[in-house]
Amino acid sequence: MTGEDDIILQLEDVTKVYSGIVAVKNANLSLHRGAVNVLVGENGAGKSTLMRMIAGVERPSLGRILLDGKPVEFHSPADAQKHGIGMVFQELNLFGNLSVAENIFATREIVRGFAGIDHKAQVEKANIFLDRLDAGISAETMVEDLPIGQQQLVEIAKALSLDTRILILDEPTSALSAAEVDILFKVIAELKAQGVAIVYISHRLEELMRIGDHITVLRDGQITGQALVKDIDTRWIVRSMIGSDAKDFAKSIDHTLGREAFRAKEISLARRTGGLAVDHLSLSVRAGEVLGIYGLMGAGRSEFFECVMGQHAHATGRIFVDGEEILARDTPTRIKRGLALIPEDRQREGLVQVLSIAANLTLASLDRFVRFKFHIAGERERSAITAAIADLAIKAPNPDFDVTSMSGGNQQKVVIGKALMTRPKVLLMDEPSRGIDVGAKADVFRTMRRLAGEGLAILFSTSDLEEVMALSDRIAVMSNGRITTILDRAEASEEEIVRAASIGHKSTQTSGDIAP
Incomplete structure (x- = not known):
């Protein structure tokens, strides 16, 4: 018809x-x-x-x-x-x-x-x-x-x-x-x-x-x-x-990687239904490095990030930032120690939907703007909000509008901005391009490479082969809660990554792995 x-x-x-x-x-x-x-x-x-x-x-x-x-x-x-x-x-x-x-x-x-x-x-x-x-x-x-x-x-x-x-x-x-x-x-x-x-x-x-x-x-x-x-x-x-041809993935910024910024050692998380959602996972990331974690749904990527952020009290294992072990198991303390998470589900876990764009941006970093214990310095807060909006190209005609008035992609940018305003040393990004269009993806990816160039350690999870190949310095492949291989980007092929994502619990770590 x-x-x-x-x-x-x-x-x-x-x-x-x-x-x-x-x-x-x-x-x-x-x-x-x-x-x-x-x-x-x-x-x-x-x-x-x-x-x-x-x-x-x-x-x-x-x-x-x-x-x-x-x-x-x-x-x-x-x-x-x-x-x-x-x-x-x-x-x-x-x-x-x-x-x-x-x-x-x-x-x-x-x-x-x-x-x-x-x-x-x-x-x-x-x-x-x-x-x-x-x-x-x-x-x-x-x-x-x-x-x-x-x-x-x-x-x-x-x-x-x-x-x-x-x-x-x-x-x-x-x-x-x-x-x-x-x-x-x-x-x-x-x-x-x-x-x-x-x-x-x-x-x-x-x-x-x-x-x-x-x-x-x-x-x-x-x-x-x-x-x-x-x-x-x-x-x-x-x-x-x-109005123009495709915006490419962000190109790598040539810079020297720093010392180890983050290490996870033997992280495990039991499922309610039995077995392990995260199974004795160990890896490390250097300052200025982008580590892509590739895996299919159910591989345990999100659960691993949640363990790192202290969201599961019954999780086991050890976490280190800048060589110092973080013993505190609560999320606020881990944020203060330099960890920040951009969750996969921005609506439920990344935003407070009844608050404004501005309030969401500063929600996790209000202590930066507090004076005399209880007073928030409005000018400093507003200046930081304006800078974050410009830095991430957030389409926000009025920061005082409800965050739900924005498109999904701009809401995602607000979640990213909120995490960055905590001034993290290690940034965890769980499917950062989910629901984001061609232009917004390019903005986010450019931000990732720029932040890495400034010395931030970045771990991002994705089920998109093109993304993980284009953005990562190294690629960790997960299956059934475990790392099956870690590859340098120069060594990685799509066929090898897909194969590693489906081999279950067999470990095939390569020389590109610097995990313990």
Whole structure:
């Protein structure tokens, strides 16, 4: 289908304004039945705002929405769902204290007359959707016990359960492994065959080229390009997004590495369900070095960082900064001793969403601005906030705005800024590019290389081979909670890294390893 008959929804001259800031301006967009409608743009371009209006979360300031050729207004997400529109949000919307099945059927529970909720039926039906995604999750599992990648699969299963006509997927693969991405794409192909219109938002250009049928590009709240995916290439996408060709990964800054800045020795963390999430892990990093930790979902990368920051009281092992052992096991003391973490889940662990951009930036470093014990020096704090915003190229017209008013990528930059304002000696970055577009990625990567050049020791985790190859001085590969190999960047190959990530508990450390 290529004519007007295949258009299920249209936006006509839609504009959205927040507090005087135009987030979307005069957008005209058509969504096609039985097709993947790709939406792409830098963070802050207006993608999520556009989709939130279609999903009933927001209402247009100007313009109108047409469904099946007729004007329609959505007053709430439930209203949009009644019209067959479902959305998987970039920031997960799950109840951690409820089971997977309870999350999938939240607000539309299966009831059994006066007997109340039929939990058995909910579990059975939820397992059908989970099996369709090969999620490897029991519907009876508590959501808070799942890693973020599996939580994302729960969100997708919830959307599938709605029997939607239009399914919006906002960064659905940001926390998924390659195998899980393949399964998701098979499900999308099935939905296309059933005539479902898929809206697919992603910063991974190779995914867009692989799965997309129609593409729309936004820049600064305006549509700058529309085409059939078969007629364009990635360079066309990037030029439409940022007005120029692709921004490359940050180049290495030539500098001499300093002495050992960080050492972890025999770090272990037991799982609630048995076994070890982190299994006697040892490594070290020098001042000015970038150590990339590569591993697939469940490898234990995030858990290792959490142990380093003192977030698990029952973890064992020893931590050293600048050659001195840190005996304190609490997070505030470890921050004061020079450790800082940028967590993978910025919404739940990196930000206080009810606070402003400015308040979030200085939250972990307020002691820098305190005078006379209880008085915060406002001018010094404001100056530091302004410098951080400029340094990280954060799009923040007013630092006093709520942090939730920003795009996901700019929220990530605020989390990075908050960590840097503690003046760390060792910076841990857990999937720092998750949900970040081409331009914002380049900003973050340039910052990493610059900080390393200034002598900061950086450990960053990623499941992106291109990133770990481009940014690391050395690459540590994790599998099943253990380091399987550590390679100098000059020695590393993608094939060797992938193989090391899947060999389980066999240790193959090389001469590039300076771990104890």
